[in-house]
Amino acid sequence: MKPYILEAQDDGLLVFTINRPEKRNAINYEVMDGLEEALAKALEDQIKMLVITGAGDRAFCSGGDLSSFHQLRTEDEAFEMLNRMSAILLKLLFLPKPTVALMNGTAVGGGCELASACDFRIASSKVLAGFIQGTLAITTGWGGGTFLSEKLQPAQAMKMLMEAQLYDAEQLKEMGFLQLIFSGDPIENCRHFLNRMLVLEGDVLKAYKTMFIKKWMEAGVEERVKQEVRNCAVLWQGEAHHRQVEKFINRQ
Numbered sequence: 001m002k003p004y005i006l007e008a009q010d011d012g013l014l015v016f017t018i019n020r021p022e023k024r025n026a027i028n029y030e031v032m033d034g035l036e037e038a039l040a041k042a043l044e045d046q047i048k049m050l051v052i053t054g055a056g057d058r059a060f061c062s063g064g065d066l067s068s069f070h071q072l073r074t075e076d077e078a079f080e081m082l083n084r085m086s087a088i089l090l091k092l093l094f095l096p097k098p099t100v101a102l103m104n105g106t107a108v109g110g111g112c113e114l115a116s117a118c119d120f121r122i123a124s125s126k127v128l129a130g131f132i133q134g135t136l137a138i139t140t141g142w143g144g145g146t147f148l149s150e151k152l153q154p155a156q157a158m159k160m161l162m163e164a165q166l167y168d169a170e171q172l173k174e175m176g177f178l179q180l181i182f183s184g185d186p187i188e189n190c191r192h193f194l195n196r197m198l199v200l201e202g203d204v205l206k207a208y209k210t211m212f213i214k215k216w217m218e219a220g221v222e223e224r225v226k227q228e229v230r231n232c233a234v235l236w237q238g239e240a241h242h243r244q245v246e247k248f249i250n251r252q
């Protein structure tokens, strides 16, 4: 089974689906390859918007693939992976077209970082989501902390990062993380959410998005993400982090 699906639809939507439901759509290197492919495809003229979602109804994305990334022991090894994924998420943030995290299910850790890089987050009413990295004795390491601090009120962003817990859909909307809670078919609800935007010319959408990109560039987002990656890589090599990940991997 291919770990991702990329589908360009007639109305200009490009839909990227992480297709690892049995691993709760955890991100491994193949999913990263897929995201890079999607971001290149999204630049084509006929594409108006990019939607990112997960297969199945359990998870949007459970973050980094812990079995695979647990092999990375040192700061340098962690840095390489974190740096690659942060570059992907920066590209997503700076994509000159609107992007949507269509949260069909739970989003944990890096799954929330992926969602934070998108312009809109809409979620099924059953969703739980949170930046639980703190419980693994690391911080966000893909740029998500920086993105969140640009998108939420500072105190809300800080609370979400520092509490390192999962919240339900109502709480996420209240905090400003979600723009819409839906029940029923995710893609139908996503189309409904995007209806009015999709009828506009692609150049209009692009011009508005560019205004925000300029703001983020002026706010030094790129440099702040680099610092976030470096900080996380240092924590990654600590014993406390490896111990917590082993606990998850070896749980019964």
Ligand SMILES: CC[C@@H](C(=O)O)C(=O)SCCNC(=O)CCNC(=O)[C@H](O)C(C)(C)COP(=O)(O)OP(=O)(O)OC[C@H]1O[C@@H](n2cnc3c(N)ncnc32)[C@H](O)[C@@H]1OP(=O)(O)O
Binding pocket: 022, 023, 024, 026, 058, 059, 061, 062, 063, 064, 065, 066, 067, 068, 069, 106, 108, 109, 110, 111, 113, 132, 133, 136, 139, 140, 141, 142, 248
């Ligand atoms: C590494 C980057 C870092 C960052 O920079 O942000 C992070 O992403 S840190 C966060 C890493 N993610 C996690 O800690 C989440 C771990 N997973 C869970 O807490 C739960 O699985 C879930 C996401 C809440 C879903 O729970 P549930 O629906 O009950 O499913 P299971 O727990 O039974 O899992 C089913 C299956 O999937 C495997 N799985 C789940 N998440 C991951 C993951 N992140 N990496 C690898 N594999 C994962 C889990 O091991 C089960 O597999 P099997 O035992 O083989 O069935």
